[in-house]
Amino acid sequence: MKPSPNTLPVEPVSPDGPGDEDRNLALRAGKGDAAAFGALYDRYVEAVYRYVFYRVRNDADAEDLVSDVFLRALRAIPRYEPRVAFLAWLYRIARNAVIDRARRSRTQISFEDALAHPNVDQIVEPDATILALSDKEAVRGALAKLTPLQQEVIVLRFVEGYSTLEIANLVGKREGTVRGIQFRALEALRTLIPSREALA
Amino acid sequence: MNDRRSPLLERPVMREQFRKELRSRLMSEAVVAIAPQPGRFSFPTMLRPAFAVAALLVLVLAGATSAAASSLPGDPLYAVKRASEDVRLALTFDDVARTQLLSELTDRRLEELAEIAKKRPSSAPTATQEYADAVTNFANALDKLRDADSEDKRNAAQALAEAARAKHKAVLDEVKDQLPADAQSDVQKVNDNEQERTSPVTNPGRGGGEGGGGRPSNAPPKPTPKR
Numbered sequence: 124m125k126p127s128p129n130t131l132p133v134e135p136v137s138p139d140g141p142g143d144e145d146r147n148l149a150l151r152a153g154k155g156d157a158a159a160f161g162a163l164y165d166r167y168v169e170a171v172y173r174y175v176f177y178r179v180r181n182d183a184d185a186e187d188l189v190s191d192v193f194l195r196a197l198r199a200i201p202r203y204e205p206r207v208a209f210l211a212w213l214y215r216i217a218r219n220a221v222i223d224r225a226r227r228s229r230t231q232i233s234f235e236d237a238l239a240h241p242n243v244d245q246i247v248e249p250d251a252t253i254l255a256l257s258d259k260e261a262v263r264g265a266l267a268k269l270t271p272l273q274q275e276v277i278v279l280r281f282v283e284g285y286s287t288l289e290i291a292n293l294v295g296k297r298e299g300t301v302r303g304i305q306f307r308a309l310e311a312l313r314t315l316i317p318s319r320e321a322l323a
Numbered sequence: 324m325n326d327r328r329s330p331l332l333e334r335p336v337m338r339e340q341f342r343k344e345l346r347s348r349l350m351s352e353a354v355v356a357i358a359p360q361p362g363r364f365s366f367p368t369m370l371r372p373a374f375a376v377a378a379l380l381v382l383v384l385a386g387a388t389s390a391a392a393s394s395l396p397g398d399p400l401y402a403v404k405r406a407s408e409d410v411r412l413a414l415t416f417d418d419v420a421r422t423q424l425l426s427e428l429t430d431r432r433l434e435e436l437a438e439i440a441k442k443r444p445s446s447a448p449t450a451t452q453e454y455a456d457a458v459t460n461f462a463n464a465l466d467k468l469r470d471a472d473s474e475d476k477r478n479a480a481q482a483l484a485e486a487a488r489a490k491h492k493a494v495l496d497e498v499k500d501q502l503p504a505d506a507q508s509d510v511q512k513v514n515d516n517e518q519e520r521t522s523p524v525t526n527p528g529r530g531g532g533e534g535g536g537g538r539p540s541n542a543p544p545k546p547t548p549k550r
Contacts, residue, residue, distance in 0.1 A: 153357065168345070197353060
């Protein structure tokens with residue numbers, strides 16, 4: 124596999140993260156402590172931005188979505204349940220925001236049913252280097268045509284660097300299911316992203 | 324969770340300006356969205372069911388009291404109506420306010436009597452007795468007020484007595500003919516008693532009783548008020 128084009132330091136945020144500290148901040152925020160909410164914002168705004176970035180058409184849409192996510196989180200924080208890791212809770216809000224936006228634009232095409240569903244035990248991860256070799260606008264355009272769950276798995280896996288088990292915990296699916304979704308998403312992307320050879 | 328990998332896709336970075344603007348917007352919104360409400364009171368979780376039951380009882384009682392308000396002597400809910408009046412009386416400690424309330428209750432008994440005359444003349448004796456009891460209570464309260472040291476209280480007693488006397492005579496004159504013959508005489512007796520007991524008392528020593536007239540000459544002499 125070719126090296127990652129990413130030039131930034133790799134600091135993936137764990138869904139388990141600094142759990143207790145997050146929970147305490149979230150509980151304080153829920154009781155009206157705006158500074159605690161500000162601290163959570165500072166900690167996770169970049170993660171949310173990365174989460175939504177490849178799932179919309181342009182940077183402005185990504186910023187709109189980030190605003191939407193944090194405004195929703197602000198209104199929902201009094202009802203936050205500390206049993207759930209804060210980042211998982213925040214991703215859930217982000218997921219709903221992305222889905223709501225996709226429903227409004229109705230641009231994505233589902234490859235979930237179009238592709239064969241292999242037995243998850245037999246899944247061999249498809250070559251994902253096409254993502255590394257493509258520019259982000261091409262990836263973004265292709266991702267926009269996947270289902271929200273496929274988009275989410277691809278972003279969490281290939282932008283945030285989570286393991287499939289961590290993604291399974293975040294999205295509330297079995298690890299095998301996540302691997303299946305990832306497989307089908309990569310297969311779809313290979314058909315949607317033109318290869319450099321073809322473009323040359 | 325040990326197969327975390329380096330990101331394959333470029334990790335986008337958000338504009339610093341946007342990050343700052345959104346933070347400042349969120350902090351402004353937080354003041355409204357999550358700031359604690361100063362007047363908000365929250366029952367302890369364990370007590371919520373008890374408060375819910377209490378609230379339900381209050382609603383039921385309020386509904387029953389509301390339904391009882393239009394009941395007449397002889398109705399099943401009439402006792403509820405009278406009980407709520409007794410509670411009001413028991414909680415009224417000022418002499419003038421208490422006399423005012425007794426005057427209102429006497430009005431109410433008379434209104435009931437008028438309703439009974441129209442709808443259910445057979446219940447007239449019960450209603451008449453209720454009216455007589457109300458007159459007695461009102462007159463006793465008036466006597467107490469007339470004996471008060473405060474001139475204001477004595478004047479208030481006089482005003483209440485005059486208003487009640489005029490009103491009740493007019494109402495009784497109107498409804499008396501609609502009552503059964505035997506009830507008519509009873510009502511008349513009660514009203515005569517009321518007219519007598521609420522008439523101004525000539526008491527030069529107190530300086531009250533403006534309006535003149537005094538008690539009817541055939542009325543029994545009122546005992547000298549206690550000082």
